[in-house]
Amino acid sequence: MTRSLLQAVRPLAAAFLAVALGATGLSPVAAADAGPSPIALRSVTAQPAVPGVDADIRLLHHTMPGVGGRPVPATTLLLTPKGEPPAGGWPIVAWEHGTTTPGQKTCAPSQTPELDGGLTRDGFKSDYSWQIGRFIGAGYAVVAPDLEGLGPDATTPYPYYSLSSLARSLIAGVMAARAAEPRLSDRWAAVGHSDGGHGVLGVEALAGEATGLAFAGTVASAPYVAIEAHAARFGADGKAAPNEAAAHQGLMMQQFQGALMATGLTVTQPSFDEAAIMGSDLAATLPRFRSLCSVAAIGTIDAAVKTKGKAFEGLKADWASQPQMHAFLAANDPAVTPGYTLRQPALIVQGKADPFVLETLQTQFADKLKAGGAPLTYKVYDGADHFSVIRRADADVLDFLRQQFAR
Template identity: 30%
Template sequence: MLKNPIRATVVATLAASTMAAAGFAPATAEAPGSLISVQAEAPGFHGLDRGSSVEYWMTDSAGAQRKASGAMFLPAGDAPEGGWPVVAYAHGTSGSGPGCGGQADPELGGLPQYRAAEDRLLKRLVDQGYAVVSPDYLGLGRFDTGPHPYLEVRSEATATIDLVRAARAANPDLSSTWSAIGVSQGGHAAMSAAHVQAEYAPELDFRGVAAIDPASDVEKILPLLGPTTPAIPGMSSATTSFVVSILAGLRATKPELDIDSYLTPRGKEIVDAAGGQCLDEIFVSTKGVTSSQLLARSLAPLRDPLAAYMMLPTSGYDAPILLSMNVTDMVVPSPLHAALVAQLAANGVDQQVVTGNGQHGSASPNQLAAIDAFLARVNATPTQR
């Protein structure tokens, strides 16, 4: 349930007004990727001139149809023959509650300091002639469907792919040719979409994925946590925030795991609240919280469920991957980046790696140029409708 009453009112009002303006009655569940509504936004939406908010149906990890929202951006001018190729942009960690995704409604959500960099990347892609779609993800948009299943591979993938489908239903000038790019959690989401797209959406023509500092191998670390885990100097609040977000999503998705039994009373209060909070609020609620204050027992028994929930696949890709990684990353440390590269290489995955020395999620001019060249290369053959 959304804890912030102001945000709850805004989200509910936006959803109702958007559907009413578009002439839609409340929808019953339809096929994944079905369009609920599309609303052209005023110039300046995410700093772009041709942006729209989109509401659509997506599939959750249990196979149920759920309402979701996102954004769509079009290049200037007329579409080329065959339509604009589509790039799905997957955003980084933003929280667990409605309105936190910041795509359909950029004025909502937390961490606005990252919005400018995100909007610059969106503009860069649009200026290169791509139609760009950007999902809020399940639970982070206009619909209160429960806590966002943070870092859940399946729903991240379906939220992304089903928005591509919905955007094409909204505008026939979008090609069936598409690729994906994501930052941090979004890198995890984009790669998850790349892994399942062939079986989930065979009608689309997927070309490749670029991931900037993707989250990976976290599921191998979490089972090591318990009440006696020492604090990590300078990182305890951020680390605890991510752990809390994962536990809130896992609890909502897999109630049979009895996540509450792993939490202290204070830990349960924090996880309860996190389900309706954006990341800046979760940061505040976890500041100074130690493992002994959060966890009543070791998370070791959750090793297999965590792997099933969030493990990024390292084989089975049928399109090329570009990994843009910062060796000085303190959020997804370089050993985890190196482990991902090594696992993909061992499985013969077609990957290209470009490195930088910036902060987590950043991209230097050289890294951006490599991403530009990668997307141009994979989209070099004619697009399809």
């Protein structure tokens, strides 16, 4: 981010003052003053109330730096507490959602009443809107991007698992929010769950792109890391399972990891040949897999594995060693990225009973970070699973944010 970006954003902030103070209806503003900046606020749309979230809610239509190197359309929810802000403005919690889809743009937080891209609707009670309500109640503004390639304005594919894209979705959302709402603080923290937890682990390295803002720290809930290790563990558990149902579950979850990674890699490298890492049965599921929200997408692989059983032609044994996939994981999975570390305060929270992101692998990742000197607090919650960890860790998350914003 350069000085020219600030010069572009500040005029837009003034133009949106009426919206920030409660003007009604659509409030489109031309981005002519934004010049070539990759981040430009285009318009603001009032959003309906969300049960349990006592906030003013707006949808920001803006641009962000895309993985292809050019600005792309993006949308971000901005939720602000009602009433007047504290001195210095509302501190910003930049919040990133987990996997809502491998590639269907309508499976985005802004497009669903629970702010979770359809997870609750489809059977996974996410508690995302509950957590956002807790942040609002604590006096924070929440910036929640749909992510690059998701949401109503998206015109490019969703680059699933791209760490830089996930980080820049948050950064662009925060910059757009500051343009739309001058009553925001210049202090912000990143909070994410699952793949969003993975995404916020990439923010610190790029936080300097949010010119003029002070990054306070990171909270990652069940961050989705150690992909190759997860696939191997699920596969081994399936082979050692005591019954057919457990064996099927392990095999299906192993294939799910590879399908997600192949989807993300193909967006950034269209020349990638999926046959290099998988057999024909898994490859045949991918077109439909990518067109669905998460629960239905998992169901597509589940049904295909059930049909073929042990004869299912899926991930190859050395799938993660294929050169393009190996480079993709090394660049985007903090658990295997050479030299990856954190230098600012971070909190990772993990449920011990999580069936998707395994506690043992998360603990190995956290131990590696701490051994390297990262200022990390790591907490494990007995009995908590992938989603219930959000409520179980609530007090610890709020306490961590309070401490960082007080520094």
